[in-house]
Amino acid sequence: MPQHYLGIDVGTTAVKALVVNELGSVVGEAESPLEVSVPRPGWAEQNPSDWWHGTVHAVRAACAQADIREVESIGLSGQMHSSVFLDDSDTTLRPAILWNDVRTTVQCRLITDSIGKTGLRRLVGNPALEGFTAPKLLWMRDEQPHLFDRVRSLLLPKDYVRLLMTGEKATEPSDAAGTLLFDIRRGCWSEEMLDALQLDPAILPPVLPSTGVTGGLTTAAAEALGLRPGTPVVGGGADNAAAAVGSGVVGQGAMQTSIGTSGAVVAPIERPRVDPAMRIHSFNHAVADTWYLMGVVLSAGAALDWFRRALSGPSGMPPTYDELTSEAAAVPPGADGLTFLPYLTGERTPHADSNARGVFAGMHTGHHRGHLTRAVMEGVVFALRDSLELMRRLRVDATEAVAVGGGARSSFWRRMQADVLGVPVVTVGPQGGAPYGAAVLSAVGSGGLASVEEACGAWIRPLDRIEPDPETAATYDEAYERYRKLYPRLKRHFSEQAQDSSSPP
Numbered sequence: 001m002p003q004h005y006l007g008i009d010v011g012t013t014a015v016k017a018l019v020v021n022e023l024g025s026v027v028g029e030a031e032s033p034l035e036v037s038v039p040r041p042g043w044a045e046q047n048p049s050d051w052w053h054g055t056v057h058a059v060r061a062a063c064a065q066a067d068i069r070e071v072e073s074i075g076l077s078g079q080m081h082s083s084v085f086l087d088d089s090d091t092t093l094r095p096a097i098l099w100n101d102v103r104t105t106v107q108c109r110l111i112t113d114s115i116g117k118t119g120l121r122r123l124v125g126n127p128a129l130e131g132f133t134a135p136k137l138l139w140m141r142d143e144q145p146h147l148f149d150r151v152r153s154l155l156l157p158k159d160y161v162r163l164l165m166t167g168e169k170a171t172e173p174s175d176a177a178g179t180l181l182f183d184i185r186r187g188c189w190s191e192e193m194l195d196a197l198q199l200d201p202a203i204l205p206p207v208l209p210s211t212g213v214t215g216g217l218t219t220a221a222a223e224a225l226g227l228r229p230g231t232p233v234v235g236g237g238a239d240n241a242a243a244a245v246g247s248g249v250v251g252q253g254a255m256q257t258s259i260g261t262s263g264a265v266v267a268p269i270e271r272p273r274v275d276p277a278m279r280i281h282s283f284n285h286a287v288a289d290t291w292y293l294m295g296v297v298l299s300a301g302a303a304l305d306w307f308r309r310a311l312s313g314p315s316g317m318p319p320t321y322d323e324l325t326s327e328a329a330a331v332p333p334g335a336d337g338l339t340f341l342p343y344l345t346g347e348r349t350p351h352a353d354s355n356a357r358g359v360f361a362g363m364h365t366g367h368h369r370g371h372l373t374r375a376v377m378e379g380v381v382f383a384l385r386d387s388l389e390l391m392r393r394l395r396v397d398a399t400e401a402v403a404v405g406g407g408a409r410s411s412f413w414r415r416m417q418a419d420v421l422g423v424p425v426v427t428v429g430p431q432g433g434a435p436y437g438a439a440v441l442s443a444v445g446s447g448g449l450a451s452v453e454e455a456c457g458a459w460i461r462p463l464d465r466i467e468p469d470p471e472t473a474a475t476y477d478e479a480y481e482r483y484r485k486l487y488p489r490l491k492r493h494f495s496e497q498a499q500d501s502s503s504p505p
Helices: 048-066 105-115 117-123 133-143 157-166 191-196 219-225 239-246 301-310 321-329 369-393 411-421 433-445 452-459 470-502
Strands: 004-010 014-021 026-033 073-078 084-086 153-155 213-216 232-234 256-259 263-269 281-284 291-297 339-341 359-361 401-404 425-429 461-466
Touching (some): 004 048, 004 157, 004 239, 026 048, 048 157, 048 219, 073 433, 084 157, 105 191, 117 191, 153 157, 157 219, 239 256, 239 281, 239 433, 256 411, 263 369, 291 369, 321 369, 339 369, 359 470, 369 411, 369 470, 411 461, 411 470
Parallel strands (some): 004 073, 073 232, 401 425
Antiparallel strands (some): 004 014, 014 026, 084 153, 256 263, 263 291
16 A cells, blocks of 8 residues: 655745655645734744644645545654743643744843853854744743743744644754754753753753654544544654755755745754854754754845845836846856845844845946846855855865755756855755655654665655856856955944934934
């Protein structure tokens, strides 16, 4: 009888479900959209019950498309950092505070002052940034103490869905690593961090392996999902870790570059390494005894989308991506000296500067729309290179980069990545992203395959490969140097501009 595995990703904009057969082929997939609430500027929240409703809808639709009513196991993936607060009856106390919520600047400063940068580097391997989980918990203690006093459990999005599926509370290392409460080296909650922040360790769930079975579907959950009671649910992985598994990026020497709304560079490593200045993230992978370095570009595909929308005429119809890409391709590499900083919403790696803003530099009358488009696309890839250069300083490099996300659909952008990053760029199939990685983890967890590495080798195949062109790469090296020098010269201006805009009239 054919075997099937289910992967679920609890994302920010949608819950996605994907059914994979024993050959690794996707036979059913569906998604259910999610809304993000913005009660105040800089805040971002979701109702955790919406994740469950979205999961039910997406799973039923994907299984109907696959024409199945039973799967061997279920793997979970989800947005990192976002926080679910539960009382003693496992009822949510307030909407979940999401990863892109920036209300916790004061709490981040408190954490840094209390622990020190050296302490953060030693204990959790990452700086205190607004996106992480721990600052959200401290914000609740400071601003909503009546609710904080009732917190008995803290869960991450995929783990809340796990609770409703199995009745069990659990997480796994790749998601725990994004809380700022997890010792990435020892693979356990950091008692020293919890003590310093005066947080009760009892509110944190057990940490089980990413391929470990964390429970089985309850009768009620099975009925809601249309699946068999007792179906095993495995640990799964954080979205970036699961996406890396889904593209076969599971061992040192591989690298994943992502251009979606945001961008990321993910490079697995065999032992934990932390940048001395913590400019790049260091997390546990969803693969046993493996970690990964990750750099984040806050506005990647979003930068090109912003530029495209800015070109809308009176009709409101912007040019197509194909039109813009064709014009950009007619412009030489380096955009005839035009440089773009894609910091439209600040930047994470390497600057961790929420005040940074987008910039066109070097513009003259000889530039036209194609130059502007090319500069935007180059700026995004230069931002990816910033992360890769930090990794190289830690003696982590790649023999090739697997391109994923919407930007990977553009052969022009993939060619640009190869030339700027100086490594071959490949695409792989199936292109299922994080839910596909979750399905891989579920197959390993239920014994369908012996290891994540074996599963990736059997199921994931290369589709396309672009080698760097040495001459073009040399041109981009010069353009990247122009790009790299801009931020230090503008940092003070960004800070002053932010102060001016926040000052009362």
